[in-house]
Amino acid sequence: MFNEFALEHAWLIPLLPAISFVIIGMVTRSYGKLSAVIAVSMSTISFLLAVGVTLAVVAGNITVDAPFVQKLSWFHIGSVNISMGVLIDPLTAMMLMVVTTVSLLVQIYSCGYMEGDPGYGRFFAFLSLFAGSMLGLVLAVNFLQMYFFWELVGLCSYLLIGFYYYKISAREAAKKAFMTTRVGDFGLLLGILLLQLTFGTLDFMELQQLVPIYVMHGGAGFLIIIALLLFVGPIGKSGQFPLHVWLPDAMEGPTPVSALIHAATMVVAGVYLVGRAFFLFSQLPAVMTVIAWLGGFTAIFAASIAITQRPIKRILAYSTISQLGYMMLALGVGSLTSSFFHLMTHAFFKAMLFLSAGAVMHAMAEEADIFKMGGLRKKMPVTFAAMTIGVLAISGIPPFAGFFSKDEILAAAAQVSPALYILATITAFMTAFYMARLLFVAFMGQPANQEAYDHAHEVGWFMRVPLIVLSVLSVVSGIWAHMAGFGDWVRFGAPAHEGMNLMIAGTSTLLAVIALALAWKVYVAKSWDADALAKKWGVLYQLSFHKFYIDEIYAALIKVFVDGIAKVLYWIDVHIVDGIVNALGGLVRAVSEMLSPAENGQVQSYAGVYLFGVIVLLAYGVYYASKLMALLGGAF
Amino acid sequence: MSIGLTHYLLLAAMLFAIGMFGVLSKRNIIAVLMGIELMLNAVNINLVAFNRFMPVHDLTGQLMALFAIVVGVAEVAIGIALAFRIYRDRNTINVDELNRMKG
Amino acid sequence: MSELASLVVFCLLAMVILGTALGVVLSNNLVHSALLMTACFIGVGIMYITLEADFLGAVEFMTYSGGVAVLIVMGVMLTNKGEGVPSNPFNGRKIWAAALSGTFIAVMGLVSTFVTSSNQGGFVSEDTLGDLADMMLNSYILPFEIAAVLLLAALLGAIILAKGDEES
Numbered sequence: 001m002f003n004e005f006a007l008e009h010a011w012l013i014p015l016l017p018a019i020s021f022v023i024i025g026m027v028t029r030s031y032g033k034l035s036a037v038i039a040v041s042m043s044t045i046s047f048l049l050a051v052g053v054t055l056a057v058v059a060g061n062i063t064v065d066a067p068f069v070q071k072l073s074w075f076h077i078g079s080v081n082i083s084m085g086v087l088i089d090p091l092t093a094m095m096l097m098v099v100t101t102v103s104l105l106v107q108i109y110s111c112g113y114m115e116g117d118p119g120y121g122r123f124f125a126f127l128s129l130f131a132g133s134m135l136g137l138v139l140a141v142n143f144l145q146m147y148f149f150w151e152l153v154g155l156c157s158y159l160l161i162g163f164y165y166y167k168i169s170a171r172e173a174a175k176k177a178f179m180t181t182r183v184g185d186f187g188l189l190l191g192i193l194l195l196q197l198t199f200g201t202l203d204f205m206e207l208q209q210l211v212p213i214y215v216m217h218g219g220a221g222f223l224i225i226i227a228l229l230l231f232v233g234p235i236g237k238s239g240q241f242p243l244h245v246w247l248p249d250a251m252e253g254p255t256p257v258s259a260l261i262h263a264a265t266m267v268v269a270g271v272y273l274v275g276r277a278f279f280l281f282s283q284l285p286a287v288m289t290v291i292a293w294l295g296g297f298t299a300i301f302a303a304s305i306a307i308t309q310r311p312i313k314r315i316l317a318y319s320t321i322s323q324l325g326y327m328m329l330a331l332g333v334g335s336l337t338s339s340f341f342h343l344m345t346h347a348f349f350k351a352m353l354f355l356s357a358g359a360v361m362h363a364m365a366e367e368a369d370i371f372k373m374g375g376l377r378k379k380m381p382v383t384f385a386a387m388t389i390g391v392l393a394i395s396g397i398p399p400f401a402g403f404f405s406k407d408e409i410l411a412a413a414a415q416v417s418p419a420l421y422i423l424a425t426i427t428a429f430m431t432a433f434y435m436a437r438l439l440f441v442a443f444m445g446q447p448a449n450q451e452a453y454d455h456a457h458e459v460g461w462f463m464r465v466p467l468i469v470l471s472v473l474s475v476v477s478g479i480w481a482h483m484a485g486f487g488d489w490v491r492f493g494a495p496a497h498e499g500m501n502l503m504i505a506g507t508s509t510l511l512a513v514i515a516l517a518l519a520w521k522v523y524v525a526k527s528w529d530a531d532a533l534a535k536k537w538g539v540l541y542q543l544s545f546h547k548f549y550i551d552e553i554y555a556a557l558i559k560v561f562v563d564g565i566a567k568v569l570y571w572i573d574v575h576i577v578d579g580i581v582n583a584l585g586g587l588v589r590a591v592s593e594m595l596s597p598a599e600n601g602q603v604q605s606y607a608g609v610y611l612f613g614v615i616v617l618l619a620y621g622v623y624y625a626s627k628l629m630a631l632l633g634g635a636f
Numbered sequence: 637m638s639i640g641l642t643h644y645l646l647l648a649a650m651l652f653a654i655g656m657f658g659v660l661s662k663r664n665i666i667a668v669l670m671g672i673e674l675m676l677n678a679v680n681i682n683l684v685a686f687n688r689f690m691p692v693h694d695l696t697g698q699l700m701a702l703f704a705i706v707v708g709v710a711e712v713a714i715g716i717a718l719a720f721r722i723y724r725d726r727n728t729i730n731v732d733e734l735n736r737m738k739g
Numbered sequence: 740m741s742e743l744a745s746l747v748v749f750c751l752l753a754m755v756i757l758g759t760a761l762g763v764v765l766s767n768n769l770v771h772s773a774l775l776m777t778a779c780f781i782g783v784g785i786m787y788i789t790l791e792a793d794f795l796g797a798v799e800f801m802t803y804s805g806g807v808a809v810l811i812v813m814g815v816m817l818t819n820k821g822e823g824v825p826s827n828p829f830n831g832r833k834i835w836a837a838a839l840s841g842t843f844i845a846v847m848g849l850v851s852t853f854v855t856s857s858n859q860g861g862f863v864s865e866d867t868l869g870d871l872a873d874m875m876l877n878s879y880i881l882p883f884e885i886a887a888v889l890l891l892a893a894l895l896g897a898i899i900l901a902k903g904d905e906e907s
Binding site for chain 3: 638639642643644645646647649650651652653654655656657658660661662663664665666667669670671673674677680681684685687688692693694695696698699701702703705706707708709710711712713714716717718719720721723724725729731732
């Protein structure tokens with residue numbers, strides 16, 4: 001009963017948070033508590049509806065091959081009909097669950113975290129808008145609807161990164177995020193336009209029918225360009241190399257925002273888009289290879305940076321980039337199931353890690369450097385427990401969630417390419433190491449800053465409950481999904497029934513344990529001196545610490561190219577454009593100077609000209625009359 | 637040779653041309669007005685001559701001339717008033733100097 | 740009136756009219772111009788009478804030779820700057836004006852060659868005043884009234900223009 005209602009009214013899921021945004025934004029903005037209540041209650045209803053939809057999907061046997069679609073005509077341009085609606089299949093249902101769950105928990109968490117902030121109401125308005133946009137993106141029936149919401153979540157990201165707009169760094173980070181993702185969005189838009197031109201439709205279901213036929217008849221040549229352009233969007237949005245630079249800077253936003261947008265939901269929009277358009281990508285092996293290798297490279301690249309970073313959120317940000325690379329890798333090797341499985345588990349444990357980091361920073365008076373924390377486990381046991389679960393989950397220790405999803409990715413990669421498998425395994429090792437480093441440095445050992453340590457305290461219930469819920473999810477979601485046959489529902493093509501590859505699972509678990517032990521040895525037992533190690537690996541350490549100088553390289557490139565182009569354009573502007581304009585102006589001036597003596601203000605010369613005209617007309621009349629007279633034979 | 641319409645028309649044309657010459661070539665605004673009066677009179681001569689020589693059955697031409705005279709008198713009254721006003725405001729009635737409309 | 744007499748009268752009148760008109764435009768003295776213009780109007784009035792338009796001739800004498808001439812002379816007096824300088828000089832466009840006028844006469848000469856219906860009767864009234872009054876108050880009553888309004892407007896306009904703004 002409720003399931004059917006939820007399915008039929010799935011459009012309410014994104015609409016409710018959007019309504020909440022309008023109400024808060026227009027009416028209750030200045031009443032913080034009331035705004036929070038509105039936002040949370042709307043999110044709760046959305047969450048319940050999402051649960052209903054998921055149950056309906058399971059009960060109603062809605063599969064990826066037979067989705068539930070509702071469409072309304074959105075607009076027409078000429079012969080192009082664009083509709084808006086909801087497309088519900090297991091992919092959507094899973095995303096709805098993830099987004100509504102994390103969004104609801106983060107909103108509850110924010111009630112405590114944003115306490116006392118002057119922008120309390122505004123914060124909830126933006127969070128609501130984001131939730132609405134993200135859910136609209138998830139439910140999209142065609143590329144244009146997806147693009148619309150894609151831009152909207154980008155806008156929310158911009159607004160929330162720059163939430164502390166009075167901080168210059170926050171403003172700069174917001175701009176950087178917006179402009180960097182814009183590069184990707186431009187490619188995505190081009191891809192969408194080319195799709196429309198090629199197939200005459202943007203509807204996912206129609207394209208799903210058309211693309212294989214097109215490939216069969218016309219080959220893949222042009223589609224590769226389209227697919228690569230489409231993939232540029234996910235590169236920007238999901239922080240893949242080389243457009244990953246905005247994501248670490250986006251940590252300038254409030255921590256709940258980092259948890260919701262820059263870890264769990266928005267950044268996986270790119271993964272979701274590739275998954276949604278998998279019927280296109282999977283037809284093109286060349287593009288799949290690009291996706292796999294780009295994902296793999298991003299994963300190991302970001303992990304190698306994360307090892308040396310000191311601010312807690314920055315470590316987590318690079319970790320997010322790395323895990324997103326993992327998901328892309330999984331997509332690239334053709335395993336939609338493992339990618340989305342990892343997407344789900346990652347959303348839970350990464351959101352929790354961010355929320356824990358937020359709790360720590362909250363307790364430590366916004367101190368971000370992990371080396372200035374230390375010993376917090378006694379002061380903040382709940383947070384410590386949550387963080388530990390998160391670290392174990394992301395490291396891939398059984399039976400935590402990350403183990404199952406990561407293992408599936410590794411298995412899928414091993415089937416396609418040993419090189420990718422090795423890359424992914426090394427990344428997993430590094431991941432376990434840097435996450436353990438974060439945990440050990442911040443929570444173990446002795447307090448580095450006694451004064452701050454004394455002020456530290458466990459967080460309130462608003463913040464504790466989401467941590468606990470997410471901890472539970474981080475533990476059970478992996479094994480539960482594994483048992484419940486996740487791959488039967490979220491899949492592309494035939495359901496993949498793979499038993500656990502014990503070899504691969506064993507290897508990765510062993511490596512993770514070694515990494516944890518290594519981190520223990522370095523950072524807790526201090527058997528090896530971390531500074532000495534850093535000195536020993538001097539060049540590599542510096543490269544990693546400075547994020548491989550990517551930002552500096554971009555700055556230099558921009559300086560060379562943009563400034564160079566600007567100089568050329570300036571020259572063109574001054575000498576050619578202005579030259580043309582000046583020449584036109586000069587021409588007009590010359591002509592008017594030639595003509596202006598006629599306008600001498602002398603009424604008599606005007607009269608003279610006028611009378612001259614009269615005489616000319618008269619003369620013409622005489623001429624015409626004489627002709628007429630000759631014609632008539634000399635008489636009127 | 638009898639005097640006919642052609643002669644009157646030629647006379648009127650010459651008078652009109654002389655008035656036109658005055659309008660175009662004199663500096664004094666009063667003299668310009670005089671030229672205009674000469675032109676008006678030339679037109680009136682035409683009207684009366686047409687009435688006299690063309691095959692018509694009433695005095696419409698003369699009546700027309702009468703109205704033209706009325707309008708001409710009104711025009712001269714306004715013209716003189718304007719000239720007077722310009723003289724008082726700008727202390728000149730030299731048409732050459734009245735070139736504020738110069739572009 | 741015999742043909743010869745009428746020819747002589749016409750030639751004399753034409754000479755008077757054109758001579759005085761030339762005098763008006765060529766004279767350097769504005770007062771001379773005004774006087775010559777009056778003479779010219781008198782010639783025109785006489786010409787009206789030879790054209791069997793005696794009432795119009797009378798009107799010409801009264802309005803032009805009388806009213807307009809007086810107005811012009813008043814204007815001359817009110818705007819005269821004094822002795823020593825030519826009061827009625829030419830401007831720089833004398834040659835052009837003469838050429839234009841000459842061309843006009845030439846073109847009109849051409850036009851007059853088309854006139855073939857000279858001396859074909861026309862209408863000669865025994866009582867021009869009565870006939871004009873009859874037309875003016877019957878068929879042409881509206882233009883008559885409009886002319887009256889025009890004169891009133893011109894009168895008021897002239898007064899306002901000449902009086903000027905109140906000096907504050």
